[in-house]
Amino acid sequence: ALQKCRQLCAGFLYDEDQRAHVYDTAKLEALVDQIEGLNEDSAVVFYQFLFERDAILRAIPGSAPIEKLKTMGAWNSGKIRVLVLHPESAGEGLNLQEPCCNVFWYSLPWSGRQYQQANGRVDRMGQTRPVHIRHLLRPDSIDEDILDRVLGKVTSQEEVIDRIKRRRA
Numbered sequence: 001a002l003q004k005c006r007q008l009c010a011g012f013l014y015d016e017d018q019r020a021h022v023y024d025t026a027k028l029e030a031l032v033d034q035i036e037g038l039n040e041d042s043a044v045v046f047y048q049f050l051f052e053r054d055a056i057l058r059a060i061p062g063s064a065p066i067e068k069l070k071t072m073g074a075w076n077s078g079k080i081r082v083l084v085l086h087p088e089s090a091g092e093g094l095n096l097q098e099p100c101c102n103v104f105w106y107s108l109p110w111s112g113r114q115y116q117q118a119n120g121r122v123d124r125m126g127q128t129r130p131v132h133i134r135h136l137l138r139p140d141s142i143d144e145d146i147l148d149r150v151l152g153k154v155t156s157q158e159e160v161i162d163r164i165k166r167r168r169a
Contacts, residue, residue: 002157005142005164010107012051020051027136031106032059034134035082042075043102045084046118052106056084066090075099087118096121101129106136108146110157115150140167 007013011024035043045063047053057063062081064071066089074080078099087109090096103122109115123131137143145163148154154163 002142002160006107006146007049009138009141009143010049010052012049012055014049014051020049022055027106027138028055028059030136031056031104034104034136035060038102040081041102042078042080042100043082043104044096044100044122045082045104045106046087046090046109047084048086048107048109053084053086056082056106060084087114090118090121094121095124095126097124097127097131101127101131103131103133104136105134108135108143108150110146110149112150112152 004013008023009027011027012020012022014020031045035045045056045060047056053065057065060082063084064074064080064082066072066075066083066085071080071083075083075096076098083096083100100122103119105115109118119131119133123133135143135147137147142160142164145154145160149157149160154160
């Protein structure tokens with residue numbers, strides 16, 4: 001049920017055959033607007049679901065997934081403007097700060113450690129510019145609850161579920 005809530009916040013739902021059905025593009029449109037507002041500056045966008053990745057790649061010219069082996073060289077040389085990756089792909093040792101100071105979270109992970117580690121790929125020693133970390137959140141939704149969880153304001157998934165129940169009451 002929590003995964004379905006997260007998908008709804010992203011504007012789609014997977015069915016039982018793992019096909020995504022779009023019902024809303026507000027979050028994607030907000031991301032595109034914010035990326036356009038960077039005036040050609042580069043950005044890293046973190047996602048949680050494959051459908052999100054594919055939608056972002058289609059919607060943002062100059063974006064690329066990290067899954068391609070040649071991506072890092074092109075990223076570091078400035079040939080890729082927007083790097084799209086899952087936070088699990090941003091493990092220790094990955095250095096993304098060279099061309100970038102903008103981080104966007106399309107959807108957040110449950111893990112605060114994963115969140116901090118992913119941000120730390122851009123906001124790290126050697127970064128010469130202030131890093132801007134932005135969250136694309138649906139108001140009054142599980143998005144806000146998960147952000148509070150990764151920031152340590154909520155300590156368990158049970159607390160997130162209680163928050164959802166209170167909103168529905």
